[in-house]
Amino acid sequence: MEKEDALNALAALGQETRLDVFRLLVKAGKEGMTAGAVSDALNVRPNTLSTHLGALSRCALVRAERDGRSIHYIADLATMQSLVTFLLRDCCGGNPDLCAPIANLFTTVSCSDTKGL
Amino acid sequence: MEKEDALNALAALGQETRLDVFRLLVKAGKEGMTAGAVSDALNVRPNTLSTHLGALSRCALVRAERDGRSIHYIADLATMQSLVTFLLRDCCGGNPDLCAPIANLFTTVSCSDTKGL
DNA sequence: TCCATAATTCGAGAATACTCGAAATAACGA
DNA sequence: TCGTTATTTCGAGTATTCTCGAATTATGGA
Known part of the structure; x- marks a missing residue:
């Protein structure tokens, strides 16, 4: 985003x-x-x-x-998740790899697997 | 929040x-x-x-x-994280337990452990 | 104390956003 | 086709927000 x-x-x-x-x-x-x-x-x-x-x-x-x-x-919620990822980009000292994957869990692991959003 | x-x-x-x-x-x-x-x-x-x-x-x-x-x-970033949690509250069919813990990872696992935010 | 620097508060003008009633569009059924 | 329901678009009035120059407060050093 x-x-x-x-x-x-x-x-x-x-x-x-x-x-x-x-x-x-x-x-x-x-x-x-x-x-x-x-x-x-x-x-x-x-x-x-x-x-x-x-x-x-x-x-x-x-x-x-x-x-x-x-x-x-x-x-x-995909847009919501992109927004969250964007907001926390660079939150770990300019190393987005630390946060971005976790942001992805919102939809890939939890939400879409349980109720399909 | x-x-x-x-x-x-x-x-x-x-x-x-x-x-x-x-x-x-x-x-x-x-x-x-x-x-x-x-x-x-x-x-x-x-x-x-x-x-x-x-x-x-x-x-x-x-x-x-x-x-x-x-x-x-x-x-x-603690406020940011509260905001994210709030926005995704009830995103799993009214079952916040599915999403909220994941939201917590933003600060508890990833960010605070690496650069202390 | 006096001056310079860092940041904030104040007041006003311009631009933007919100809400509403009225009118228009879209879809369905008789 | 005509009427009804669901929703959107239009235009205007009101309120809010953004930005700015000027003035003010706060701090530290000479």
Whole structure:
């Protein structure tokens, strides 16, 4: 992940409604939730939520899948993991090899093997 | 870490200058850098930088240590790690035990054992 | 004490972001 | 085709954030 992508992702998550949306979708798992369901759950107006979902989509923290009239939004933990790796890059005295593999465990060992995200 | 703390930290890092500052301090290691050195390195005016350093300090991503006339700023990776843990909480279908211990490895195993952060 | 250096605080202007109501688009079923 | 539901786009108003010059505080040395 490049700096600009990380910056966009961090800015996206640094806003209360969007952080709530992302965490809700993380909990919802691979099925995700429709925009309407998120709107109801968080009590955010549909048009406002749509703006936020657009922001999360643009930086790939979330992806959209249309299903009939509804659109399911699903958290993309691979992006989350890239972000984490980026943030901890050079955290061990400029030797990223020490931290990066551990960051990979988030998805490769734990999450994807248990619930498939 | 609580949601509000995570939100503040994410908002702090979601701004280019502050992200640059934080990453620079991560690379600088436990010695940190003086405000002036950061100002020179990133080409940001001292008063503007001071505002950003204040923002990073307020959410504990950075801590300050005065040394004579200078003030050293040091990245606090423990906060970073708490943030990561918070973001990935419930990423394994509501079973945080699967992910949280792995998040802990960032500091307990890798970083603190090698350079003491 | 007086001066120089290091950093912060203050106040204001410009730019950006958030939210909303209204209108538009997309998909389904009768 | 028409109506209904789900979601997005548009435009504007309000609020927040960023940056800056100027002034202020803090420290150390002559």
